[in-house]
Each structure stands twice: as C-alpha cells, then as structure tokens.
Amino acid sequence: MDKKAAEQKIQELSEKLHYYNYKYYQESVSEISDYEFDMMLKELIELEKQFPDLKSSDSPSQRVGGDITKNFETVEHKIPMLSLGNTYSKEELDDFDGRVKRGLGDEEYEYFCELKFDGVAISLHYENGKLIRGVTRGDGSKGDDITNNAKTIRTIPLKVRGNDFPEYFEARGEVFLPREAFNEINREREENGEALLANPRNAASGTLKMQDSGVVAKRKLDCYLYSYAGEDLPIDSHEEGIKQLEKFGFNVSQTYEKCQNINEVFEFINEWEEKRHSLPVDTDGIVIKVNSLAQQEQLGFTAKSPRWAIAYKYKAESSTTILKEITYQVGRTGAVTPVANLEPVSLAGTTVKRASLHNANEIARLDLRVGDTVHVEKGGEIIPKITAVDLTKRDLGSSEVEYIKNCPECGTELVRAEGEAVHYCPNKKGCPPQIKGSIEHYIQRKAADIDSMGERTIHLLYEKGLVKNIADLYDLTYEDVFELEGFKDLSTKNLLKGIEESKQIPFENILFGLGIRFVGKTVAEKLAAHFKNIDNLSRASFEELIEVPEIGERIAQSVVEYFQDQDNIELIERLKSAGLQFEIKETIIEQKGNALEGKSLVVSGVFEHYGRDEIKGVIKQYGGKVVSAISGKVDILVAGENMGPAKRQKAEKLGVKIIDETEFRSLIKEN
Numbered sequence: 001m002d003k004k005a006a007e008q009k010i011q012e013l014s015e016k017l018h019y020y021n022y023k024y025y026q027e028s029v030s031e032i033s034d035y036e037f038d039m040m041l042k043e044l045i046e047l048e049k050q051f052p053d054l055k056s057s058d059s060p061s062q063r064v065g066g067d068i069t070k071n072f073e074t075v076e077h078k079i080p081m082l083s084l085g086n087t088y089s090k091e092e093l094d095d096f097d098g099r100v101k102r103g104l105g106d107e108e109y110e111y112f113c114e115l116k117f118d119g120v121a122i123s124l125h126y127e128n129g130k131l132i133r134g135v136t137r138g139d140g141s142k143g144d145d146i147t148n149n150a151k152t153i154r155t156i157p158l159k160v161r162g163n164d165f166p167e168y169f170e171a172r173g174e175v176f177l178p179r180e181a182f183n184e185i186n187r188e189r190e191e192n193g194e195a196l197l198a199n200p201r202n203a204a205s206g207t208l209k210m211q212d213s214g215v216v217a218k219r220k221l222d223c224y225l226y227s228y229a230g231e232d233l234p235i236d237s238h239e240e241g242i243k244q245l246e247k248f249g250f251n252v253s254q255t256y257e258k259c260q261n262i263n264e265v266f267e268f269i270n271e272w273e274e275k276r277h278s279l280p281v282d283t284d285g286i287v288i289k290v291n292s293l294a295q296q297e298q299l300g301f302t303a304k305s306p307r308w309a310i311a312y313k314y315k316a317e318s319s320t321t322i323l324k325e326i327t328y329q330v331g332r333t334g335a336v337t338p339v340a341n342l343e344p345v346s347l348a349g350t351t352v353k354r355a356s357l358h359n360a361n362e363i364a365r366l367d368l369r370v371g372d373t374v375h376v377e378k379g380g381e382i383i384p385k386i387t388a389v390d391l392t393k394r395d396l397g398s399s400e401v402e403y404i405k406n407c408p409e410c411g412t413e414l415v416r417a418e419g420e421a422v423h424y425c426p427n428k429k430g431c432p433p434q435i436k437g438s439i440e441h442y443i444q445r446k447a448a449d450i451d452s453m454g455e456r457t458i459h460l461l462y463e464k465g466l467v468k469n470i471a472d473l474y475d476l477t478y479e480d481v482f483e484l485e486g487f488k489d490l491s492t493k494n495l496l497k498g499i500e501e502s503k504q505i506p507f508e509n510i511l512f513g514l515g516i517r518f519v520g521k522t523v524a525e526k527l528a529a530h531f532k533n534i535d536n537l538s539r540a541s542f543e544e545l546i547e548v549p550e551i552g553e554r555i556a557q558s559v560v561e562y563f564q565d566q567d568n569i570e571l572i573e574r575l576k577s578a579g580l581q582f583e584i585k586e587t588i589i590e591q592k593g594n595a596l597e598g599k600s601l602v603v604s605g606v607f608e609h610y611g612r613d614e615i616k617g618v619i620k621q622y623g624g625k626v627v628s629a630i631s632g633k634v635d636i637l638v639a640g641e642n643m644g645p646a647k648r649q650k651a652e653k654l655g656v657k658i659i660d661e662t663e664f665r666s667l668i669k670e671n
C-alpha cells in the first residue's frame, strides 16, 4: 500500500474504531463482533507500524498500550485540584447549608448532588478536542503525568465528540477499578501466590502508576468524570458542565441529582445509602455542590477546600459479635491464613460467620483473644473484617493468641521470612494442600488446560498415591485411572486424552502452570517471549532477569530460587521427556502467494484436504484475511461440508461469493 492509501485507510479505521468504542463502552451497543473490532484494530496497528509518522496521538491503537514510562513527569495543575471538607453528621450538613445561605446573602440557590466515588482523582487535558495529557491529583498543586496509562482506559475519549469544544479544557474525575475487575485480579493473584490487593482504590492507584501501559490496558480501569474545568467556559452551572461532558462522550455516572434545598439533599443521601452497593464502583459518600458557578465564585475557598461543596460520608456498616475460634488455612503456595470463626451475626443483609485475619501481625495489632467481643465491619470489600475489640467485655481469664508454630496440615514447622507478615509452610513437596493446589493450578485453562480433570480427581489421585507432582500426571496408565472411584471406560479415556493434549499447550502457559511464586500469566508470557525456552530461562541470572521489562527484583529472585532447586530441575526434565512444550513457537506466516491479497474470507463447515485451523493458515499464506462472521464486507465464503443453511442464505443475500473446496484449491492453484 502506498502512503496516501495508508493515510486514508488509517483515518477510516480510526474513525470507525472511535465510533464502535464509544457505542460499546458508553451506550453498551455492539454494532460489530469483538472479533471484527479486534481485526480492525490489528489492521490499524499494522499500518501504523509500516508508516510510523502517520500514527496520531489520539489513535485508537493507544488503547492497547505498550509504551513504557520509566519516570512519570511531574506536572503543575493550572487549576489546583482541591480536596473537600467532609462530615459524617447531618447536623454538620445543616451547618454547611447555613454557611452557604449566609454567604449568598439569602439569595436563591440549588445543590447538585453526586456520589463520592472511591478511586483516584485525575485531570484529563484536552487541546483542540484531543486528549493531550492525563495527570494524577498528586498533592493538589502538582501530579504525575500518566497520559499513556490514561489512554488505555476505554471510556476516556481520545478525541471528544462533536465540534463545539473550547481550545483547551480539563475533564476531572475519578479513575476506579470496577469491583468485578478487582475481584478477578485478586482471584488471579491468589492463584499465583501473590499478596492480595487490599481494595479497589489501592488497586486503581497502583495500576495508574505502572510503567508498562500494556499491562494497564489489561486491567479494565474505568473513569467517571465530575468536573468540567477551564477558563471562560460557556457554562453557568455545574449541571451544564456535566451535561457538556456527557455530550463530549465522557463517562458520567447517571446517579446525580439536582436538589432545591438541604432536605432534598437528605433524601438523596437516604436514597443512596443502600442502593450505592449495587453500583460497579465503591462509593463512600455523597458530594454536595452549589450548582451556580457565579455563586461558587462568590462563596470562594478556604485554604484547603471550596466553601461551596462538602462531602457527606456514610458510616461503614458494623456490628459486634463473639470470636469463637481462630483456625488456619494453608494455600497452594504454603501461605498460612488465620481465619476468625464468629458467632453468626447479620451485617449489610448477609450473615457473617467468618472474617479473614490476614496474618499474625493483624492478630497482634487488634490484640485479639478467643472469646472477645469484636466489632465487625463490611465496607466495599466482600470479606468482612474485624476492626476492634470491645475491651470492656473481655473475660479477665482470657490469654493472648498463640500463633501456630506448625503447619495444621502436615505438621512441618512454619517459617516467616525476614520482613514478611505471612507464615509459610516450607514443605512444598509434602504438604497435601500445597501438592493438590499445585496440580489444580497446573491443570487450569490458562495453564496446561486439562479440563477433563477436576479438584475431586486430583484428590483421588493424590490419596491413592498416584500423583504427587505434575510430572506424575504423564505416567498415569489406563488401569491407574480406571480403578479410581467413579471412573468408567469413557471417563478414563477422556482424562488421559486431556493429559495427552496438554503436550501441545504453548510454553508460556506451561511456564505459568509450573507455579513459580510471583510468576503469573502475564509475567510468564514476558519471560517466555524474552528467553524463548526453559533452558535459557533456567540459566538466567538475577541481573539478566531484572533487565526484562516489568520483571522486578522479587520475581527475579523467585525465578532464580526455583531453578536452584534440584527437584524442580528433575521435574522439568521429566516433563520434557513426556513431550511438553518448553520453547516458544514463533508463528511466522510463510507467504506462498498473493491469490487472496486484500480479500476477506469466511470459512465454514468441514473440508477434505484441510483441518479447520489449517485452511485459515492457508488463506493467510496467500495474503487473505480470515473473518468469523458473514457481513457485507466479506468477499468470499469457503463452504465445506455440513455448512449451516443460514450462513449460506445470509451470504447469498449479501452477495458474498460462495466457493467450495475444489474452487478454493484452484484459486490458490494447490491441486
């Protein structure tokens, strides 16, 4: 493609991608399939790679990240980012209203109420309608330039909608990690033996400060905007600012309301006290703002915060109950977690029986004793926590909790590394939950993907002494499995087939499956891509490891230690002999011809000469593009045996050319 054509194509793709992105993330409408979207994005990225000077700063390709920021530059806020005065009491809110009334000399006024989102404040700078900078609040007068990371947040427009934007403005709001996404990350971290993130707010703030925007892009951050700022903006009220942000295509939470007086504000507060838990983001209160900008100006600021706004904070829901017992759980990595077993108590609509105590420090911090009356609280987090002990109710005969010294599962003496809060059972290869956990970790979809196996089977295999580590899986015979409780001929064959198929799973997945501490899926992918095979990785020094982007000292140390252990080397040797993949496969498509250059093809049904994936590969070898769904943009439908009639009808209706396998082969001259 020549440069002129590329420029046109890039513009066309960018416009479409901006449009579909807006529709999807702001209006929840998918006009095209995810696949088609990804293909368009891929095409754009390819073109921008070929013609780097055609890549604009607001290209939709920025969404996938990839730029690395080593040091975030400090940026001064043109307009300071102030904080808000806050209160937990309605009386103080009445006082606030009194001050507003006096400050405005008994003039009419109205309030604009919003939820107070618990995330990280950010200011987005737009010049000529394009996002040019994203800055964190920092200390209020200067923050960090996190533009590359902000661009990966899909609901933040890289280019605003419409044309009537001022030359320069700022959109301010809160970046947050939706609770769902947060839980997902923690599930993953638990699996990887990494410390859990405390709450969605910390997670959002940590994510915004990551160096690799490619990793940020995967984290599903979102952003609600609540302030339109700039000089001489053509608006008279906060409400108009919010409406303008909506028109520009920003994500504004539809929870705001205008209130005519403080009583309506109280109603708003009551209305959201419970309802706020159903929002995708944690909220900790309400923000009340005087609506008129002229009146805001009249009221002015104190040293720290505006006199025209205040935050009302909800109290966390809490209750008291009795601590009956402390039990201990051992995870896959050997980490021991103490659990408080409570007298059941009702809290925020659910019955609470257990609370996590995290580690020994937490027990000491709370000075917790069995039999104590404790305060339990349920904030945004799903697992309730103990916040304090009611010392007035303490039984004088009670004694301090003695943290266990030995593993409750295997009896091995626990260890606690220098500077770490968590106790570990070091008996990796002999402690039942660790062994079973490591196998469960290995068989999961993101790793060896042995879906014919589950927790129960692992338990049976372990109890029978057949499997003590992941390499043992590959020595299992038909008889071994057939004799397990509940296994018949078909289920036995199915299980063995699943194990056999795992030998084709790519190296990076297997590397993740090994369960090296701190090596999650993304880290495994980075290590595999960098070192290419397990031998290089196993020989890598600490220094070589930390050279790899996003690999920190903790991960590097863990990898080095893993390969220093002779048992692990032997395990890998056994897996190698079993035929597992320990090298990355570079899938370079060897170009065989150009018969399909520039054409989009759909394949459907079964073929005589090709497997399903094989024919797709052949299409690419001849310059064609494979798409999944029939649309007007498809050039050719390659119809195999047993293709569904609906597909054919649709293709006919849209005038897509339909060819059979023989015609396809003659097209690429392969017979």
Ligand code: IVH
Residues within 6 Å of the ligand: 081, 082, 083, 084, 085, 114, 115, 116, 117, 118, 119, 120, 121, 137, 174, 226, 227, 287, 306, 309, 311
């Ligand atoms: S307005 C001058 N509106 O709360 C007023 N802030 O303590 C500027 N926040 O730093 C803030 N939701 O991070 C405003 N609807 C909302 C908010 C909100 C959350 C946060 C924001 C700010 C802090 C103020």
